[in-house]
Amino acid sequence: MTFHFEVPQEKVPTLGERSFLQIGDKALALFNVAHQLYAIDDSCPHQGASLFGGRLAGKVIQCCAHGLRFDLASGCLLNSTQLKVASYPVTRVGEQVFIVMDAGERHE
Ligand code: FES
Numbered sequence: 223m224t225f226h227f228e229v230p231q232e233k234v235p236t237l238g239e240r241s242f243l244q245i246g247d248k249a250l251a252l253f254n255v256a257h258q259l260y261a262i263d264d265s266c267p268h269q270g271a272s273l274f275g276g277r278l279a280g281k282v283i284q285c286c287a288h289g290l291r292f293d294l295a296s297g298c299l300l301n302s303t304q305l306k307v308a309s310y311p312v313t314r315v316g317e318q319v320f321i322v323m324d325a326g327e328r329h330e
Contacts, residue, residue, distance in 0.1 A: 226313070226320035234319050235259070242274050243321075249274075250310070250321065253294055255281045259312040260294035261321045267305050 227245050235241045235254040242264065243250040249264040251274040260281065264274045271287035278284075281294040291300045297309035311322040 223325040224322050225325050226322055229319040229321060231317070240274065240278070245321075245323070252312070252321070253278065253281075253283070255294065259314075259319060261310040261312050262292070262294060262297055263308040265307070266290065266292075267299075267307050273307065 229243065229252065233241045233243060233252070235252055237254050237257060240251055240253045243252055243261075249272075250261050251264045253260045253262075255278070258281075262273060262283070264272050266273055266285045266287060268285065268288060268290050271285055273283050273285055273292070276283040276285050282291050282300065283294055284291045290305070292298065292307050293300060294309065297307045299305040313320050313322060
């Protein structure tokens with residue numbers, strides 16, 4: 223079962239920007255790359271550092287802590303499927319933006 227979290231308009235990042243979202247006890251980072259939105263957990267699967275402030279190159283985010291790089295679309299470590307940050311589908315309905323999460327991920 224899934225639920226759709228509606229991203230407040232002021233939190234929808236413009237082109238090239240990112241925003242931080244707190245959904246229940248979950249912290250997410252939302253990126254706008256080439257007008258495509260990507261949502262991931264703001265927690266590196268290596269040792270838990272924030273990915274929100276990481277260096278972005280295309281749709282690859284590099285963790286500030288130890289430099290691992292993750293594909294925003296799949297959440298996977300580059301050239302590997304061994305390490306993966308949770309990523310969430312993002313949908314648009316007109317001006318509204320929704321992040322699709324499993325109901326169990328709500329943690330409210
Ligand atoms: S905590 Fe992100 S690379 Fe180590």
